[in-house]
Amino acid sequence: MIKKIPSFTEIYRSLIQIPTISSDNKHIDQSNKGFIDLLSNYFSDLKFSIQINQVPCTNNKFNMLASIGSGHGGLLLSGHSDTVNFDEKTWTKDPFMLTEVDNRFYGLGTVDMKGFFAFVLEVISSINIKKINKPIYVLATANEETDMSGAKYFIKSAIIKPDCIIVGEPTSLQLISSHKGHISYLIQVTGKTGHSSNPDSGINSIEIMNNIIKHLIFLKNDLKKYNHKNFSIPYSTMNLSSIHGGDTINRICSLCTLKFEIRPIPGLTLTQIEILIQEKLKSIIKKWSNRIIIKKLFSSVPPYQCSHKKNNIKIIEELCNLNSKTVNYCTEAPFLEKIAPTLILGPGSIKQAHQPDEYLDLSFIKPTKKIINKLIYKFCY
Ligand SMILES: [Zn+2]
Incomplete structure (x- = not known):
């Protein structure tokens, strides 16, 4: 017997109620265990088989894969279970309480x-699930908002092959x-301090950093040569995000740090970006080899372009009367793509x-319920 699950709004409310904040700050970072348990209970009430896997090296975080139906192909509906942190001072509503007002659902996530999972549950509970002849999968990942470790871990061991x-x-x-990727770096230059009255008594890290920045700006302009016309900003962008160095006016600056990010277009790999940076800074690194440290900040996300092999773009464009587009933010798609074409x-x-x-x-x-319904009928019936 398939159990009756709560109403759309009740499910929505219950999903928002459980905090699942992901953060690089371990005092803020939360386990998503309660959320995954709740979600898996809903899906098991709808007769789905549930697989819950702990994501290694995380703060007790889990991925959930719910599946129903057998055979090859089918559809995987995927979402992340975590949210970003919130700023108490700027929220006027309780982030963990679903507030319905002015034709809106307010709440974190x-x-x-x-909320996407509430849509999926609602649609699945309304269709004749016994009639599907290809599987429906629902994936909830952990840590999308930080290092995407949930999606990365999932593809390592996944054996499913949805269409x-x-x-x-x-x-x-x-x-x-398709979307751009993201890669960010910290460059640290350690010079040698001394009294400012004799500049040659030290090594000024700001001057070395100045030279580094000059070469990075050359790279920034070079990146414009690789074009991808589908994007509103049709090339890979670089942003010098922050710079810190020095303290006292009469002291030679010994430490200078720079943070910057690059958002590569599809067609450029993260490795190619790294090589371009190394090439541009080669002469400076050679001269000051023991004084320059370059390290990656955060976890990088490759640029993404859905493969045309399976024609999914065209199928869904026609099915939902949509034209596919590009965006400048990152998603888990470049990882999930290892299993199937992802949109x-x-x-x-x-x-x-x-x-x-x-x-x-x-x-x-x-319209969302209608689209999910159409997708399930297209890929699973
Ligand atoms: Zn998101």
Whole structure:
């Protein structure tokens, strides 16, 4: 017997109620265990088989794969179980209480993206699940907001081969087939301090950093040569994000640090970016080999372009009457793609993600259910 699950709004509320904040700060970072348990209970009430796996080297975080139906192919609907942190001072509503007002659902994760699972549950509970002839999979990953370790771990051991993966990030129900990547660095220059009255008595780290920055800006301009016309900013971008160095006016600066990021377009790999940086800075690194440290900040995400091999872009464009687009933010798609062609399509706007008083506009409810329904009928019946 398939159990009756709670209403759409009740499920939505219960998903928002359980905090699942991911953060690089271990005092803020939370386990997603309670959320995964709740979600898996809902899916097992709908007769799905549940697989829960702990993601290694995390703060008690888990991935959940729920599946129903047998055979090859089918559809995987994927979302992340975690949210970013919130700033108490800027939220006017309780982030963990679903507040319905002004035709909106307010709460942390309403669009990015715990709410997506409420849509999936609602649609699945309304269809005749016994009639599917290809499997439906639902994946909830951990740590998307920090290092994407959940998605990375999942693809290592996954043996399923769906025909299509949909990541339900908030795209305002636009079909996203490619996005830029993200890679960030810290450069630290250690010079030698001394009295400013004799500049030659030390090694000024700001001067070395100045030379590094000059070469990075050459690279920034070189990156414009690689073009991808589908993006509104059609080339890989570089941003020098922060710089710190020195303290006292009459002291030679011994330590200077720079942080910068690059957002590569599809077609450029993260390795190619690293080689380009090394090449540009080669002469400076050679001269000051023991004084320059370059290290990656955060976990990098490769640029993504959905493969045309299985024609999924065209199939879903026609099915949902959409034209595929590109975006400048990153998702788990480049990792999940190892299993099947992946597209990004979900309710709510990215403009509300990571913002105080995050909300889902309720006008998305009807069309989202319709789209998920169509996708299941297309890939699983
Ligand atoms: Zn997200």
